[in-house]
Amino acid sequence: MQEERRIAVLRAIVQDYVATEEPVGSKALVERHGLNVSPATVRNDMAALEEEGYLTQPHTSAGRVPTDKGYRLFVDRLGSVKPLSAAEKRAIASFLDGAVDLDDVVTRSVRLLSQLTRQVAVVQYPTLSRSTVRHIELVALAPQRLLAVLILSTGRVEQRVVELPEPLVDDDLARLRSRLNLAATGEVIADAVAALRRLGPEQPDATRTVADVLADAMSDHRSDSRVAVGGAANLARYGDHFDSAVRPLLEALEEHVVLLKLMGEATAAGTVTVRIGAEGPIEEFSSTSVVTTGYGPAQDALASLGVVGPTRMDYPGTMAAVRAVARYVTRILDEA
């Protein structure tokens, strides 16, 4: 009985604190929420919750603030994620439907997500390792120079200028093109790389050169850590802790490697992961929470997408938005 009320108190505190950004006291609590008990009772509960580590007091004589542990309990005890309104769903659909290519999908998602959550949104580009080669194209730029274009199943395009060891006539170019496509098209990246590397030493130099460049392009780690970021302006709402919190985050947003570490491994689509404060991998961001999920085919997430914000954030709303956007993105990519 009391146990239940304590959870209710914790929940109320979290909600109020998220809304007001100020430590919440016993009196205000009973007023704003329909708790049918006196402030004194709530005080006892709060003392107990503090004892167990779910709350803290900034000062001896101030209201209570949830700890990371408190948020964690709050999130875990969320019954169901509240579904988005019909209007929001429609907005998502219409916003994403106009996308013309992969870049566009990612850009729109990131913007959409940041607007829905009023937070910093991060969308990782589909991982190379999960995609297959759709086509390889060679365009002659000069007799000894060509442009190799690599098109992947996810819609990603890589291109490289290749200097040839010897001039190549059109016929040779066509032959080379079909040889490369024969080896790589339809294959998963890892296999395609292997196949290209195997294109033996017995082949003419030009083949080797081009195959190597393509294989390198495919294994380029740089392109495996591409992310899009949006809504950085929402950081301005961080309020205080400017130098200690906002600045490192702004820096991280440009360091994609750090950002990806912060986002963590792509989880299976459908499951929304919430990392609260110090639960994350980077000490500096101990007052930052991350809400992510994977997107792409069910058991085989292409990459993750999510939101980064202050520990004091609207978890239910954020989780709902992240999940919804992931779902739509998955569908869009499926169609293309």
Added chain:
Amino acid sequence: MQEERRIAVLRAIVQDYVATEEPVGSKALVERHGLNVSPATVRNDMAALEEEGYLTQPHTSAGRVPTDKGYRLFVDRLGSVKPLSAAEKRAIASFLDGAVDLDDVVTRSVRLLSQLTRQVAVVQYPTLSRSTVRHIELVALAPQRLLAVLILSTGRVEQRVVELPEPLVDDDLARLRSRLNLAATGEVIADAVAALRRLGPEQPDATRTVADVLADAMSDHRSDSRVAVGGAANLARYGDHFDSAVRPLLEALEEHVVLLKLMGEATAAGTVTVRIGAEGPIEEFSSTSVVTTGYGPAQDALASLGVVGPTRMDYPGTMAAVRAVARYVTRILDEA
């Protein structure tokens, strides 16, 4: 005689203020700079400069701060832009030389520029209107569906999935491809669009469909306003005015259209444009300066690139960095 000294005083004030971010007084001035006059003399000069609108006092009894007009004079009277050190030049070269494609060049430039200037850097992608069509590629995805890939001279790649009104066999595809390339390859975008649109009604439906999609892709204004932004973390150094200055800027950095307006028309490569405070087109950014220049072939700039920062910035250094980076980017693009 006094005229010259006044300029010297203004210059000294600008330098000190930029360095310390605090109003500068007469005594500190004569000490830190080798002015061979007394503080009283400097005070007279300052009073005159204030009279003419080059300086202001935050409070009756505080030091002086340059006005926009003061910065303007300072910038105009800069003798020569101080050249970068050899080390810096080397850094630029090595930083940009590793770029593999257009995206990479732009990304690296933006990062480089923000690091050199410790400011927010903005690089516009080469304008579509100045580039030519290098190649058009069609890849069959399904009998009635193909992927059209458009490769431009600047290295930009656009792709679209096209649903065909009728199935297309390989031979037709090859014919279609060469017809499209014949019409568009080598042409400036505007001409290519026209040529594609002309691909007459007498042609089979598939041709029309694909040609239209390509023409649309080329005239897509969305892609004409692409920019890359970097160094947003440097905004953290804005110090005070957080909500009034940093926030709108952060927002603008995501609104590429606004950002481009702020950057202004691409100026001829070689000329560095400085827009100080209220000289800019957007009232909200009246305490923000913009330093830009064009890049690309001499008289025919592809696009602009530059830096956005507080009016109180190191103009000589910033101008030098912007010019140097533009120069290198031009060279790199020329080679590719």
Added chain:
DNA sequence: ACTTGGCACTCGGATCAGGGGAGTGCCAGG
């Protein structure tokens, strides 16, 4: 065994006065 009202206590934050100091303007003399 909880809950409740009462009460003393704590402590942060707002408010205010006072003093120090940096900087100015002006004037009279070089």
Added chain:
DNA sequence: CCTGGCACTCCCCTGATCCGAGTGCCAAGT
């Protein structure tokens, strides 16, 4: 036209005071 001197003006820092929200605890009530 430059310079030293001097009175004056505010800004801002410091310390003291006060107020009130909020707590913890206790004793009484259900």
